[in-house]
Amino acid sequence: MTGPTNPTYDAHADAYAASLRLSVAPMMDWTDEHCREFHRLLAPGARLYTEMVHAKAVIHGDRARLLAKTPHQSPLALQLGGSEPDALAQAARIAADHGFDEINLNCGCPSDRVQAGRFGACLMREPALVADCVAAMAAASEVPVTVKCRLGVDDDDDYGAFARFVDGAVAAGASMIVVHARNAWLNGLSPKENRDIPPLRYDWAHRLKRERPALPIVLNGGIASQALAFKQLAHVDGVMLGRAAYHDPYLLHTIDAALSGAAPRPRADLLRALRPYVEARMAEGVALKHIVRHVLGLFHGQPGGRLYRQVLSEGAHLPGADWAVVEQALTATEASAARHAA
Known part of the structure; x- marks a missing residue:
C-alpha cells in the first residue's frame, strides 16, 4: 500500500503507510475526538479510526461535530456507514476536504439499527452493491478507500464466498481490507454478543493474505496481548485492536513502542x-x-x-x-x- 496520492496528503504518506502495522478499531461511543487524542499520545505510529458516521449524516448533519479532529491525529480514517453509492461518494468528497487520510466502508456492524438501514454486516450478502459503493467512493476523491468486513453472516461457512466478496471490493477500488475474523450473527445475538460468541477464524485472514500477497490485510478481533499481536503480524500486514485498546490502553502503547523500538513511557x-x-x-x-x-x-x-x-x-x-x-x-x-x- 503506497498511501494517498493527493498532494494534500503527501505530508502524511509515510506515516500512513507505516501505520498499517497497528491500528485502533472504530468503536461507537468510544473513539471520539477526545479518545483519539489520548490514543495518539499512546501510539504515535498507529492508524486511528473515527466512530462510524452515516454518509447522510456527513452530508446533512453537524460536520463540525461529526468530523472534529486535531491535525496531529493523522493518520486518521473516517469510517462511513451506508449503502447508497451517490451518498457515499458525496461523503467521501467531504471527508477528503476535511483532511482525512482514509475512508473506510463499514461492512461489519451487526446492530439492529444498521440492519434496518441496509448497511453494516448485512452488506456481506450484497457484494455487487458493495462494489458499486466502493467504486463511487474511489471515484469521488483520491483518498484511499478501504473496507472493514466480517467473514460472513449468520451460519455462512464458505471461504470462497468471503474471498469473492473481498475480490469484488478490491476490483472496485478498495486499497486495503480489514478483516474482523468472525461471522456476524444478525439473528439471535446482540451487538455485544457478536463481539465474543462467534468463533474467531484467523486462518481465513491468513489464507486471504497468502493467496493475495499484494493486497494489504489488517486483522481485527480478539487481539488482547502483545504476544498475540506479534504472532498475527507474521501472517498479515497489520493488527487492529478494539476493546483491548480502550479497556487496557497501555497495551496499545507497549505494542506501538515495540514496533518502533522505543522504550515504553510510564x-x-x-x-x-x-x-x-x-x-x-x-x-x-x-x-x-x-x-x-x-x-x-x-x-x-x-x-x-x-x-x-x-x-x-x-x-x-x-x-x-x-x-x-x-x-x-x-x-x-x-x-x-x-x-x-x-
Whole structure:
C-alpha cells in the first residue's frame, strides 16, 4: 500500500503507510475526538479510526461535530456507514476536504439499527452493491478507500464466498481490507454478543493474505496481548485492536513502542502529556468528564488501578472539576501502589 496520492496528503504518506502495522478499531461511543487524542499520545505510529458516521449524516448533519479532529491525529480514517453509492461518494468528497487520510466502508456492524438501514454486516450478502459503493467512493476523491468486513453472516461457512466478496471490493477500488475474523450473527445475538460468541477464524485472514500477497490485510478481533499481536503480524500486514485498546490502553502503547523500538513511557507521564489538550478543550466549554472517561483503563491490572478509576470517575463528574482531579487520581494510585509494594 503506497498511501494517498493527493498532494494534500503527501505530508502524511509515510506515516500512513507505516501505520498499517497497528491500528485502533472504530468503536461507537468510544473513539471520539477526545479518545483519539489520548490514543495518539499512546501510539504515535498507529492508524486511528473515527466512530462510524452515516454518509447522510456527513452530508446533512453537524460536520463540525461529526468530523472534529486535531491535525496531529493523522493518520486518521473516517469510517462511513451506508449503502447508497451517490451518498457515499458525496461523503467521501467531504471527508477528503476535511483532511482525512482514509475512508473506510463499514461492512461489519451487526446492530439492529444498521440492519434496518441496509448497511453494516448485512452488506456481506450484497457484494455487487458493495462494489458499486466502493467504486463511487474511489471515484469521488483520491483518498484511499478501504473496507472493514466480517467473514460472513449468520451460519455462512464458505471461504470462497468471503474471498469473492473481498475480490469484488478490491476490483472496485478498495486499497486495503480489514478483516474482523468472525461471522456476524444478525439473528439471535446482540451487538455485544457478536463481539465474543462467534468463533474467531484467523486462518481465513491468513489464507486471504497468502493467496493475495499484494493486497494489504489488517486483522481485527480478539487481539488482547502483545504476544498475540506479534504472532498475527507474521501472517498479515497489520493488527487492529478494539476493546483491548480502550479497556487496557497501555497495551496499545507497549505494542506501538515495540514496533518502533522505543522504550515504553510510564503511565503517569503519558497521562500528564494529555493535560494541554484537556485544559484547552475545557476552556472551550467541554466538561472534564467527557474527556477523561477515555483514560479510565490506563492503570488496568496495576496496583491502585481500581482506586484510580474511582477517584477519577467520581471527581470528574463534580461541578468545577478540572485537571486537579486527574492529579488527585494519580496521587491516590501512586500511594496505593507504594503500599502494595511495601
